Amino acid sequence: MKKGVLFLIPVPLAENASAKSFTPYLIDTINAIDTYIVENEKTARKSLKEAGLKIPQSDLTIHDYGKHKRNDSMVPYFKELMTGKDVGLMSEAGCPGVADPGAEIVSEAHKRGIKVVPLVGPNSLLLALMSSGFNGQSFTFHGYLPIDKVERVKKIKELEQLAEKKKQTQLFIETPFRNNHLYEDIIKNTAAQTLLCIACNITGEDEFIRTQTVGQWRQEKIDLHKKPTIFLIYR
Amino acid sequence: MKKGVLFLIPVPLAENASAKSFTPYLIDTINAIDTYIVENEKTARKSLKEAGLKIPQSDLTIHDYGKHKRNDSMVPYFKELMTGKDVGLMSEAGCPGVADPGAEIVSEAHKRGIKVVPLVGPNSLLLALMSSGFNGQSFTFHGYLPIDKVERVKKIKELEQLAEKKKQTQLFIETPFRNNHLYEDIIKNTAAQTLLCIACNITGEDEFIRTQTVGQWRQEKIDLHKKPTIFLIYR
The missing domain is CATH 3.30.950.10 (Tetrapyrrole methylase, C-terminal domain)
Structure with missing residues (x-):
């Protein structure tokens, strides 16, 4: 089965910084996927809204990758990716994996042969x-x-x-x-x-x-x- | 006299990557200024066009900060900034000053008390x-x-x-x-x-x-x- 793509989606660094943060490609990407692995669900939903998400928030599947979850098995996070669905990874601010959590997810994606695509955004x-x-x-x-x-x-x-x-x-x-x-x-x-x-x-x-x-x-x-x-x- | 602002303007890394590279703020910024310090004039003009520049290219003032110019005096580059005009700095690809020239211009701006504003873009x-x-x-x-x-x-x-x-x-x-x-x-x-x-x-x-x-x-x-x-x- 063809695997999904893991998109690395940046989040604004400050309040009212939408116009400084989002590229059209990021907006298209979030409107093409409905599954996320996130550091903080509240921040992630807020950022998706600010970026111009058209999909109803209730239709999203959000895996909480918060601090307390980081020693658990990674299997649940990869369920959709392994069965061909594209998934977005978001940290609380800025770019996932840089001075922020997320690197473990990306590392696991490479081990599983999942394509990783980084999106331009604020860091x-x-x-x-x-x-x-x-x-x-x-x-x-x-x-x-x-x-x-x-x-x-x-x-x-x-x-x-x-x-x-x-x-x-x-x-x-x-x-x-x-x-x-x-x-x-x-x-x-x-x-x-x-x-x-x-x-x-x-x-x-x-x-x-x-x-x-x-x-x-x-x-x-x-x-x-x-x-x-x-x-x-x-x- | 109030000094201008030095905007650090990223340039796409690849062909056909406009939608992945430009934020609305970048597009607004380039349409609000008409003076640039650039590593390569041709690349800079191409990038401005791709980003959606509405100002006629012939109305722009472009200071060529190419390799051969780097030991010259910096005075000409700062003429507009010192007299209150906002100016954009662009390298050939990606973000000015990071694995790319431009840091000397930014450093000189700080010495002259000029405000430096970095724009989000690809690196x-x-x-x-x-x-x-x-x-x-x-x-x-x-x-x-x-x-x-x-x-x-x-x-x-x-x-x-x-x-x-x-x-x-x-x-x-x-x-x-x-x-x-x-x-x-x-x-x-x-x-x-x-x-x-x-x-x-x-x-x-x-x-x-x-x-x-x-x-x-x-x-x-x-x-x-x-x-x-x-x-x-x-x-």
Whole structure:
């Protein structure tokens, strides 16, 4: 039996960002399929509505791939794909599998010989990297920095050294309610001439993206509390 | 005087990929500005036309930021931005500044206090990473691998070790006419259980994306000659 296709469907990063997020192909795709594997059903349904879903929501089959389900068998998620139906994969924001869950589903799809098709859409890491003015020929994303303050400061210094030694852009994130702590740790523990890009609320109405030296950042007060932010270091 | 905004405008990765590439916001943006800084004028004009530009092409001001211009003064590129006009930055394919030129322009914009706004669009690295099923919480893009064969093989082995040690996805590229050589070097010089994702002609009509072990890749013949390809290694 011919297997279905797994479409990787991005979700907006911010409120009122539909026009910035959806391509016509994405809209056509969601109107051609009725089965989804999602990180969060509520967000997924909202995003499908915003994208212009014409199929009644009650006609959709949605497999909840939330945190609590991730150690279960993957068999139920693949039922439709294995019997020839196309299925969409969505995370809570941005692109599935990048700084977001979903990679396990994609990995399993490859193992089962299922075709994987990624759709263009918003990704905060990529948009931050484009906007930083830093090296886009060599970069590393590190995910979350350590929670322990001593370990975190050590890591920041290590990333600063890596940036200088390898001329490589270093990207990282923090849980939004700890952003101000991370920001303080960065500007206190890196050299004045090190470059720091703060990319905050990307695609949102209050999007804020700026690159300047740590010395310049030290002279101003910013508030990143609870605002989704990408931090980028370069030298 | 109020300065203009620098919009970072993505360009399709493949032929006939308009519906996969452009958001309504991108279309509105290009119809609201008439000045561009571009890597390649011909590609830029073609992309603007495909996106739905209504302004006559003859009314556009296009600054050619081609290879041969990159050591010149940046002053001419910023004339309009400094006097309040919004300007678009475009590379030849994908997103400016990521595995593509443009970062110097963005960096100079930040130095001049010009607001930078990135637009959502196709990027082959990101689409490949999403589709690989590999770790999207930790990854490095290395750009081009060394041309010298001995150095290249050494680098491949180093990336395989990094992938295993750090559980970090390793992404890299090659000039398309050398893709088959790189592929051969990878499958000959890495362990059978190492995972390799080949993501080829992304968003194109012949898009080919597959993840399997090096052992499985060794059992088939593929041709990547002159096809834009992202290579990803993981363990």
